[in-house]
Amino acid sequence: xxxxxxxxxxxxxxxxxxxxxxxxxxxxxxxxxxxxxxxxxxxxxxxxxxxxxxxxxxxxxxxxxxxxxxxxxxxxxxxxxxxxxxxxxxxxxxxxxxxxxxxxxxxxxxxxxxxxxxxxxxxxxxxxxxxxxxxxxxxxxxxxxxxxxxxxxxxxxxxxxxxxxxxxxxxxxxxxxxxxxxxxxxxxxxxxxxxxxxxxxxxxxxxxxxxxxxxxxxxxxxxxxxxxxxxxxxxxxxxxxxxxxxxxxxxxxxxxxxxxxxxxxxxxxxxxxxxxxxxxxxxxxxxxxxxxxxxxxxxxxxxxxxxxxxxxxxxxxxxxxxxxxxxxxxxxxxxxxxxxxxxxxxxxxxxxxxxxxxxxxxxxxxxxxxxxxxxxxxxxxxxxxxxxxxxxxxxxxxxxxxxxxxxxxxxxxxxxxxxxxxxxxxxxxxxxxxxxxxxxxxxxxxxxxxxxxxxxxxxxxxxxxxxxxxxxxxxxxxxxxxxxxxxxxxxxxxxxxxxxxxxxxxxxxxxxxxxxxxxxxxxxxxxxxxxxxxxxxxxxxxxxxxxxxxxxxxxxxxxxxxxxxxxxxxxxxxxxxxxxxxxxxxxxxxxxxxxxxxxxxxxxxxxxxxxxxxxxxxxxxxxxxxxxxxxxxxxxxxxxxxxxxxxxxxxxxxxxxxxxxxxxxxxxxxxxxxxxxxxxxxxxxxxxxxxxxxxxxxxxxxxxxxxxxxxxxxx
Numbered sequence: 268x269x270x271x272x273x274x275x276x277x278x279x280x281x282x283x284x285x286x287x288x289x290x291x292x293x294x295x296x297x298x299x300x301x302x303x304x305x306x307x308x309x310x311x312x313x314x315x316x317x318x319x320x321x322x323x324x325x326x327x328x329x330x331x332x333x334x335x336x337x338x339x340x341x342x343x344x345x346x347x348x349x350x351x352x353x354x355x356x357x358x359x360x361x362x363x364x365x366x367x368x369x370x371x372x373x374x375x376x377x378x379x380x381x382x383x384x385x386x387x388x389x390x391x392x393x394x395x396x397x398x399x400x401x402x403x404x405x406x407x408x409x410x411x412x413x414x415x416x417x418x419x420x421x422x423x424x425x426x427x428x429x430x431x432x433x434x435x436x437x438x439x440x441x442x443x444x445x446x447x448x449x450x451x452x453x454x455x456x457x458x459x460x461x462x463x464x465x466x467x468x469x470x471x472x473x474x475x476x477x478x479x480x481x482x483x484x485x486x487x488x489x490x491x492x493x494x495x496x497x498x499x500x501x502x503x504x505x506x507x508x509x510x511x512x513x514x515x516x517x518x519x520x521x522x523x524x525x526x527x528x529x530x531x532x533x534x535x536x537x538x539x540x541x542x543x544x545x546x547x548x549x550x551x552x553x554x555x556x557x558x559x560x561x562x563x564x565x566x567x568x569x570x571x572x573x574x575x576x577x578x579x580x581x582x583x584x585x586x587x588x589x590x591x592x593x594x595x596x597x598x599x600x601x602x603x604x605x606x607x608x609x610x611x612x613x614x615x616x617x618x619x620x621x622x623x624x625x626x627x628x629x630x631x632x633x634x635x636x637x638x639x640x641x642x643x644x645x646x647x648x649x650x651x652x653x654x655x656x657x658x659x660x661x662x663x664x665x666x667x668x669x670x671x672x673x674x675x676x677x678x679x680x681x682x683x684x685x686x687x688x689x690x691x692x693x694x695x696x697x698x699x700x701x702x703x704x705x706x707x708x709x710x711x712x713x714x715x716x717x718x719x720x721x722x723x724x725x726x727x728x729x730x731x732x733x734x735x736x737x738x739x740x741x742x743x744x745x746x747x748x749x750x751x752x753x754x755x756x757x758x759x760x761x762x763x764x765x766x767x768x769x770x771x772x773x774x775x776x777x778x779x780x781x782x783x784x785x786x787x788x789x790x791x792x793x794x795x796x797x798x799x800x801x802x803x804x805x806x807x808x809x810x811x812x813x814x815x816x817x818x819x820x821x822x823x824x825x826x827x828x829x830x831x832x833x834x835x836x837x838x839x840x841x842x843x844x845x846x847x848x849x850x851x852x853x854x855x856x857x858x859x860x861x862x863x864x865x866x867x868x869x870x871x872x873x874x875x876x877x878x879x880x881x882x883x884x885x886x887x888x889x890x891x892x893x894x895x896x897x898x899x900x901x902x903x904x905x906x907x908x909x910x911x912x913x914x915x916x917x918x919x920x921x922x923x924x925x926x927x928x929x930x931x932x933x934x935x936x937x938x939x940x941x942x943x944x945x946x947x948x949x950x951x952x953x954x955x956x957x958x959x960x961x962x963x964x965x966x967x968x969x970x971x972x973x974x975x976x977x978x979x980x981x982x
Contacts, residue, residue: 854889
């Protein structure tokens with residue numbers, strides 16, 4: 268129906284929304300909306316000087332295109348507004364691309380009013396996957412659905428063309444409340460029984476979770492208690508459709524529908540989050556908030572944010588003091604800083620920021636107690652040293668001990684378990700199981716712990732997966748299915764097949780993905796029909812993102828596991844065509860040829876991969892393994908060295924490189940490599956075992972015994 272229709276009755280909400288970030292999420296480029304300097308301004312980056320100017324009333328950028336040469340492009344739309352504004356350019360086949368040179372909209376006194384590159388410390392050229400003309404900067408696929416209302420991507424995989432449409436260019440009323448046409452009809456009804464019976468007033472649902480809800484502060488604890496439990500997550504999930512790191516698995520989501528039937532959210536994954544759950548990459552709030560004590564006490568987004576203006580309901584500490592007694596918490600006795608200083612602000616300590624897109628500080632919504640002690644032991648960041656950047660984490664830890672005696676018991680207790688899992692420590696299994704079974708551990712963290720349990724499974728603890736598959740939380744069930752991958756087929760059939768009936772789509776399709784290697788020809792007709800139905804669900808969920816190489820890779824893996832070789836090859840090649848520097852597709856395609864006993868073809872594909880991306884360690888590693896299988900040991904050592912040099916943080920790559928060196932009689936060099944690796948990865952059992960064996964081979968029993976003792980300490 269559009270905002271103008273809604274505004275006729277909801278004038279106050281419309282006034283609050285006008286000028287909000289949702290209102291200005293995307294706009295047509297004109298003199299009122301473009302905030303950047305287009306007065307023949309120039310910006311140099313990676314050997315390219317781009318120029319921004321106006322011509323015939325249009326905003327033009329002259330910059331490097333997909334061929335690396337300079338071209339003139341018209342700015343069609345603005346994207347965002349504060350603290351930066353990006354600009355969209357139309358390329359062929361209906362694609363809109365976001366320039367990676369953006370405008371800093373902050374005041375000049377704050378460092379703004381300048382052009383800057385989103386990757387200032389790199390040299391992104393036209394053949395890099397991070398170049399603005401590549402799929403990662405494609406608006407239709409990566410950005411559009413969260414910046415416009417009722418967006419239809421309309422991608423045709425046969426022609427590789429987009430015909431993307433929207434109802435409103437920005438994030439308007441129906442993006443959150445859902446289609447309003449039936450609501451308009453409802454308003455026209457007289458005061459009849461028909462009108463009274465429609466409790467949702469013509470909508471499919473109402474955002475009414477806070478209706479009749481109030482918070483009462485307990486004077487003993489100083490914190491508020493909700494008068495009734497939150498009975499649903501519908502408001503949080505409406506926000507999560509955009510404010511989450513997730514993959515879409517359907518193209519028909521409407522507000523009010525089940526989030527997990529339409530999206531697959533990311534867990535506390537390495538690279539996205541630190542092991543204690545603090546934000547690392549851009550994760551958009553939802554996954555962080557699920558970790559918070561506030562979420563588990565019943566807080567919703569609109570308790571803190573006015574949902575139309577998006578502003579905080581109170582300024583500064585006021586938003587927290589809605590639920591936390593000022594006398595206890597807005598006091599030097601609590602925060603140990605001068606009143607009205609930065610250190611006295613609740614959010615600075617409990618919701619520290621991290622900068623994204625160079626100039627955009629975003630608050631961590633896991634709302635945690637600062638833990639500099641974890642910074643000392645695990646290397647995680649902490650709020651104290653974010654301000655006191657001239658001090659060490661050890662200094663911060665001592666300060667906290669002086670104030671509190673010992674670190675406070677925090678809600679997020681899973682840091683050591685997830686860190687041990689990421690490091691491959693032998694202690695990880697027990698730590699993970701402890702967190703999985705701890706009812707106080709947030710479900711997203713329990714799911715994250717389960718996702719790392721597979722290397723530590725044995726007969727004594729396999730029950731943890733059985734429990735997880737029956738858990739009430741869909742994230743935990745889904746992670747439990749993923750953890751089954753690689754187990755014997757008989758066990759997969761027993762444990763995973765029942766999940767094909769799961770009421771949640773994201774769980775069902777993960778079950779069928781994991782079951783892909785299981786032959787289904789012997790199943791009874793009823794079970795086979797169920798399997799085929801969910802299989803089609805999985806394929807369709809990937810085709811939702813058919814323009815993304817990742818989706819084609821997923822399809823290729825699925826078909827390969829099922830033994831459908833031709834379909835798998837087609838999917839892998841489709842991924843490479845969509846993005847010729849998408850290395851995982853090359854690696855998996857090569858591995859498929861390996862399984863077909865065509866190692867020469869596998870090597871050829873991998874050599875093409877390293878040619879396309881000469882800085883990708885995974886490609887060199889895969890090439891090295893292919894060369895080993897062909898007994899080309901000298902070439903293999905060269906490739907494996909490149910892999911270990913390019914990714915010196917990967918203990919496995921260094922270990923395999925050392926094994927290859929040893930097999931070519933470079934025993935001393937192999938030992939040197941492993942000794943250096945042991946210094947950096949002291950908990951890696953494989954490295955220690957190789958050092959023991961290599962020293963014994965050279966007759967150095969003293970050194971072998973020394974590493975044997977270190978290995979025994981791991982247990």
